[in-house]
Amino acid sequence: MNYIADFYCVKARLVIELDGSQHYTDEGVSRDAARDEMLRSYNLEVLRFSNHDIDRSFDGVCDAVNLAVLRRIR
Secondary structure, three states, X not given: OOOOOOEEEOOOOEEXXXXXXXXXXXXXXXXXXXXXXXXXXXXXXXXXXXXXXXXXXXXXXXXXXXXXXXXXHO
């Protein structure tokens, strides 16, 4: 199966997904779980943030992404 990531950092092997409401339906949750499992099988880390996270805590999201990048490139 082919997927398009919202953001991907090659050096850190990090996928970042920004999730809207469609990701929180039963179908969306199931689809995302299968997708994340496939991505992890390629040694990729997947970070998911809701649109609400972005709107309410943008700095916190940026901090989480920065920490993940630093952890993965060491």
